[in-house]
Amino acid sequence: MILSLLIIIPIAGAIVIAFVPRDQDNMIKWLAVATTALALLVSLPLYFGFADGVSGYQFEEIRPWIPALNINYHVGIDGLSLFLVLLTTFLTLISVISSWTAITDGLKEYMACMLLLEAAVIGVFISLDLFLFYLFWEASLIPMALLIGKWGGSRRIYAAVKFIIYTMAGSTLMLVAALVLYVNGGTSDLPTLVSTLSLSQNLQIILFFAFALAFSVKVPLFPLHTWLPTAHVEAPTAGSIMLAGVLLKMGTYSYLRFAIPLFPDAVAYWTPLLVTLAIIGILYGALVALVQDDVKKLVAYSSVAHMGFIVLGTFSGGQQGMSGAVLQMINHGLSTGMLFFMVGVLYEQRHTRLFSEYGGIWVKVPVFGTYFLLAVFSSVGLPGLNGFVGEFVILLGTFKVNPIAAALGTFGIVLAAWYLLTATRKVMMGPFNEANRNLKDMNMREAGIAFVLILFCFIIGLFPNLLFDKINPATAELAEMISATTLIAGQ
Amino acid sequence: MPIDFPILNFQAIAPELVVVVAAFVVMFMELFVDDKRILGYISLVGLTMAAILNFSLMASFAPPTFQTMLISDGYSLILNLIFIIAAALSILISLSYLSDRELQHGEYYALLLFATVGMMLMGAATDLIIVFMGLEIMSIALYILAAFNRQQLGSGEAGMKYFVLGAFASAFFLYGVALVYGATGSTNLQEIGSWFSADRGNLGDPIALVGLSLLLVGFSFKIAAVPFQWWTPDVYHGAPTSVTAFMSVGAKAAGFASLMRVLMISFGDAFTVDWQLAVAVLAVITMTGGNIAALAQKDVKRMLAYSSIAHAGYILVGVVPGTMNGVQGVLFYLLSYTFMNIGAFAVITVLERRSQVGSAIQDYAGLASRSPLLALAMLLFMVSLTGIPPFIGFWGKLYVFRAAVEANMSWLAVAGMINSAISAFYYLGIVVQMYMRPVATAEDGDVAPALKLSAPVVVTLVVTVIVTVIFGIWPTPLVDLTSLAVFG
Numbered sequence: 001m002i003l004s005l006l007i008i009i010p011i012a013g014a015i016v017i018a019f020v021p022r023d024q025d026n027m028i029k030w031l032a033v034a035t036t037a038l039a040l041l042v043s044l045p046l047y048f049g050f051a052d053g054v055s056g057y058q059f060e061e062i063r064p065w066i067p068a069l070n071i072n073y074h075v076g077i078d079g080l081s082l083f084l085v086l087l088t089t090f091l092t093l094i095s096v097i098s099s100w101t102a103i104t105d106g107l108k109e110y111m112a113c114m115l116l117l118e119a120a121v122i123g124v125f126i127s128l129d130l131f132l133f134y135l136f137w138e139a140s141l142i143p144m145a146l147l148i149g150k151w152g153g154s155r156r157i158y159a160a161v162k163f164i165i166y167t168m169a170g171s172t173l174m175l176v177a178a179l180v181l182y183v184n185g186g187t188s189d190l191p192t193l194v195s196t197l198s199l200s201q202n203l204q205i206i207l208f209f210a211f212a213l214a215f216s217v218k219v220p221l222f223p224l225h226t227w228l229p230t231a232h233v234e235a236p237t238a239g240s241i242m243l244a245g246v247l248l249k250m251g252t253y254s255y256l257r258f259a260i261p262l263f264p265d266a267v268a269y270w271t272p273l274l275v276t277l278a279i280i281g282i283l284y285g286a287l288v289a290l291v292q293d294d295v296k297k298l299v300a301y302s303s304v305a306h307m308g309f310i311v312l313g314t315f316s317g318g319q320q321g322m323s324g325a326v327l328q329m330i331n332h333g334l335s336t337g338m339l340f341f342m343v344g345v346l347y348e349q350r351h352t353r354l355f356s357e358y359g360g361i362w363v364k365v366p367v368f369g370t371y372f373l374l375a376v377f378s379s380v381g382l383p384g385l386n387g388f389v390g391e392f393v394i395l396l397g398t399f400k401v402n403p404i405a406a407a408l409g410t411f412g413i414v415l416a417a418w419y420l421l422t423a424t425r426k427v428m429m430g431p432f433n434e435a436n437r438n439l440k441d442m443n444m445r446e447a448g449i450a451f452v453l454i455l456f457c458f459i460i461g462l463f464p465n466l467l468f469d470k471i472n473p474a475t476a477e478l479a480e481m482i483s484a485t486t487l488i489a490g491q
Numbered sequence: 492m493p494i495d496f497p498i499l500n501f502q503a504i505a506p507e508l509v510v511v512v513a514a515f516v517v518m519f520m521e522l523f524v525d526d527k528r529i530l531g532y533i534s535l536v537g538l539t540m541a542a543i544l545n546f547s548l549m550a551s552f553a554p555p556t557f558q559t560m561l562i563s564d565g566y567s568l569i570l571n572l573i574f575i576i577a578a579a580l581s582i583l584i585s586l587s588y589l590s591d592r593e594l595q596h597g598e599y600y601a602l603l604l605f606a607t608v609g610m611m612l613m614g615a616a617t618d619l620i621i622v623f624m625g626l627e628i629m630s631i632a633l634y635i636l637a638a639f640n641r642q643q644l645g646s647g648e649a650g651m652k653y654f655v656l657g658a659f660a661s662a663f664f665l666y667g668v669a670l671v672y673g674a675t676g677s678t679n680l681q682e683i684g685s686w687f688s689a690d691r692g693n694l695g696d697p698i699a700l701v702g703l704s705l706l707l708v709g710f711s712f713k714i715a716a717v718p719f720q721w722w723t724p725d726v727y728h729g730a731p732t733s734v735t736a737f738m739s740v741g742a743k744a745a746g747f748a749s750l751m752r753v754l755m756i757s758f759g760d761a762f763t764v765d766w767q768l769a770v771a772v773l774a775v776i777t778m779t780g781g782n783i784a785a786l787a788q789k790d791v792k793r794m795l796a797y798s799s800i801a802h803a804g805y806i807l808v809g810v811v812p813g814t815m816n817g818v819q820g821v822l823f824y825l826l827s828y829t830f831m832n833i834g835a836f837a838v839i840t841v842l843e844r845r846s847q848v849g850s851a852i853q854d855y856a857g858l859a860s861r862s863p864l865l866a867l868a869m870l871l872f873m874v875s876l877t878g879i880p881p882f883i884g885f886w887g888k889l890y891v892f893r894a895a896v897e898a899n900m901s902w903l904a905v906a907g908m909i910n911s912a913i914s915a916f917y918y919l920g921i922v923v924q925m926y927m928r929p930v931a932t933a934e935d936g937d938v939a940p941a942l943k944l945s946a947p948v949v950v951t952l953v954v955t956v957i958v959t960v961i962f963g964i965w966p967t968p969l970v971d972l973t974s975l976a977v978f979g
Binding site (some may be wrong): 065066067068069106109131134135138139141142145146149150156157160161164165168169172173175176179180182183 | 859860863870874879880881885889892893896897901904905908909911912915916919922923926927928965966967970971974
């Protein structure tokens with residue numbers, strides 16, 4: 001029942017907020033905080049009640065939904081989704097608090113969109129039915145597009161429309177592929193389909209493509225990434241945190257949850273292409289990030305590069321790579337979420353994100369500077385912080401299978417250090433830019449958010465086994481599925 | 492000398508009879524009532540009684556009656572429900588729309604009820620003659636309704652255009668009936684079906700096939716399938732918006748109603764052998780043509796007219812496989828389309844300016860801040876029409892596309908989905924206007940008119956929004972309802 005509650009609570013919160021009078025700003029904010037905090041509290045037992053070392057789904061729920069069509073409401077989590085659910089409840093709370101003063105116009109709709117978005121994203125991570133999954137997948141579009149298009153920057157409408165059109169175009173084939181599975185298997189239940197359905201390899205290859213296209217747009221994989229920078233640049237801070245933090249993970253997670261187990265015979269066929277695109281994404285994202293003059297755009301392109309790592313680990317690293325990929329999804333959510341948050345703190349005061357407008361501000365805002373540097377360290381993968389563990393495990397796994405890919409990926413890490421440290425230098429160091437003389441340091445609310453975020457980065461960096469123990473059984477099972485089919489193919 | 496009366500089962504056509512009686516009551520009362528809106532409420536009472544009778548008939552289906560001219564089976568009863576709902580919702584939005592434009596005349600409601608009877612007959616007909624009769628009763632009433640706003644040139648044009656082209660389509664249809672009768676010796680759907688299945692060679696009979704193709708032309712006109720859609724944008728645009736709402740839903744459903752019965756009962760094999768591919772192609776060009784034309788529209792009413800062509804294309808996808816799953820999918824789609832489309836038109840009636848035809852998209856700018864609830868309703872309808880879950884429009888598409896995939900025609904479903912993505916562009920264009928653009932001010936030269944919501948329109952919006960959302964999240968009751976739709 002916990003999982004269903006995680007969908008119901010935000011929706012209920014949104015409905016309650018809809019009935020609050022428009023001028024009661026504080027009440028709306030506190031209601032939103034209360035709702036997301038409640039969702040976070042409810043989600044915590046998922047971690048503590050999760051059985052280690054067991055594969056298969058936990059906290060499962062099955063209820064009849066459309067009996068005439070044999071479609072059920074089936075939710076459950078395993079090592080792949082557990083931490084993504086927790087990340088979502090956590091980051092939504094952070095996002096709501098971070099928009100405390102940034103949003104003035106249409107606060108009511110804003111908070112409602114935030115909560116509906118949370119419900120939809122959690123739904124994606126826990127659905128074990130193809131149509132239920134598709135429902136949440138598409139439902140997440142509208143609140144996100146409204147967040148970008150109503151509360152975003154100057155080119156917000158362009159960014160919102162681009163976001164919608166890309167995502168919808170990407171997922172057109174997915175529904176048809178889901179229907180093909182449903183018609184062939186007589187059910188849309190994922191575990192049943194995985195265990196009973198045996199499709200020809202050719203059909204698997206086609207269907208894998210249909211699913212992977214939708215996921216790759218969301219990740220986004222090069223060359224389908226062009227919606228992301230515009231969306232990030234225009235989105236309000238909290239929108240960017242949600243987008244980078246959890247929405248992109250819908251894509252990488254769904255490879256592991258749907259594409260690989262449903263079509264194990266097709267994985268070998270598509271791996272070279274996906275790995276190549278991932279590598280291009282890592283290098284291209286990094287190189288483009290190097291030349292940005294806008295801090296937020298830089299972080300956006302760094303996302304493209306980081307998500308490339310996750311795809312690399314998913315498809316070329318065996319079990320180790322997949323575990324690393326799952327961990328890296330969490331890491332990226334925390335560190336990039338934090339970077340976007342930090343950029344938002346600056347933007348809220350100066351209404352610009354251009355490097356040329358900043359410089360030498362560390363003396364003025366030391367607390368901000370420290371947290372910014374820590375966020376950068378987490379993102380570039382400094383040992384002791386979370387990013388290091390994730391990237392290291394991914395590259396280790398990849399090296400065993402595909403040394404060249406691992407080498408190119410490592411080069412991407414070097415580039416990441418280059419552009420992120422350059423960004424730090426341009427913003428924080430150098431001669432003091434007089435335009436910033438009225439800049440205020442972080443207040444308690446902002447510093448608190450940054451502290452909690454970086455705390456989790458340290459915890460994961462120092463004790464990664466807190467996560468790996470729960471992730472590994474699920475990835476081991478996946479790796480077995482793929483290797484079983486490669487063995488058969490090899491005979 | 493004893494006279495043999497044929498057995499007439501009036502119970503089977505009780506809902507139709509009630510609507511006819513209501514229409515006559517309205518015409519009679521028109522003489523005595525000053526406030527013509529009362530006639531609208533009388534019509535609503537009649538429709539409610541018809542709906543109740545219709546539900547009571549669902550318990551037991553009657554065999555073909557009136558000498559196998561009509562039948563009251565699961566299929567026709569579900570369709571009756573669609574027609575009654577469409578008529579009732581249209582009347583609700585007519586009440587204030589007509590008063591605002593000084594068009595409040597009693598005939599309006601009577602004609603609307605007669606059109607509804609025609610539609611119901613088309614759904615229940617088991618004989619081509621009755622199909623034609625229903626078609627004409629419906630069409631003639633609609634011709635007049637389209638031209639009802641006499642003061643507006645556009646409305647007159649709509650009525651004239653609809654009449655001239657509709658008369659042609661009826662002629663095609665009637666000629667098709669004649670040819671089929673010549674080939675098979677009967678106008679009864681069942682007997683035509685037996686003739687086809689009696690001899691394999693009959694499947695290729697040229698006269699019967701030409702007849703069938705002419706019937707298809709007639710139906711394609713009514714459902715506004717490309718390339719028989721030319722009348723649609725002008726008629727939908729020019730007609731009073733409440734009439735457009737009714738036509739776009741009811742007339743389309745009626746066309747599909749007889750089309751599917753004729754294809755499934757009479758032409759079963761002949762259809763799958765000779766015509767399946769043609770109708771599949773028709774479906775694809777219909778949805779693509781409608782969507783691409785809708786992309787270019789600057790007027791919301793006209794855009795919805797083109798989009799209704801696209802929806803005819805999606806619905807045809809469910810017709811192509813010729814299976815019961817397809818038929819039930821089509822009924823589900825029509826039912827869902829009834830609610831979301833009339834809901835969208837209800838919003839248009841609120842925003843439409845008195846003095847002009849149609850509704851410019853700029854008038855929707857900043858609607859979210861002028862009237863958050865109205866904008867929210869429109870948002871839900873647009874999203875649902877696009878086919879994004881969790882709204883009712885998604886399940887309609889899922890249902891018909893499933894039928895195509897089952898029939899090994901996944902490519903049709905792919906075409907449908909690609910078109911859905913295209914349609915997102917213009918449906919969400921309205922959302923962009925409402926939520927992301929500021930309200931036009933006097934400095935922009937053009938101030939949008941004040942919003943005036945009347946109680947019946949609010950009722951319509953509440954009903955359609957609730958159906959769109961609740962049955963989007965939990966479609967089971969509607970799925971179960973449409974699964975009752977079997978041919979008697």
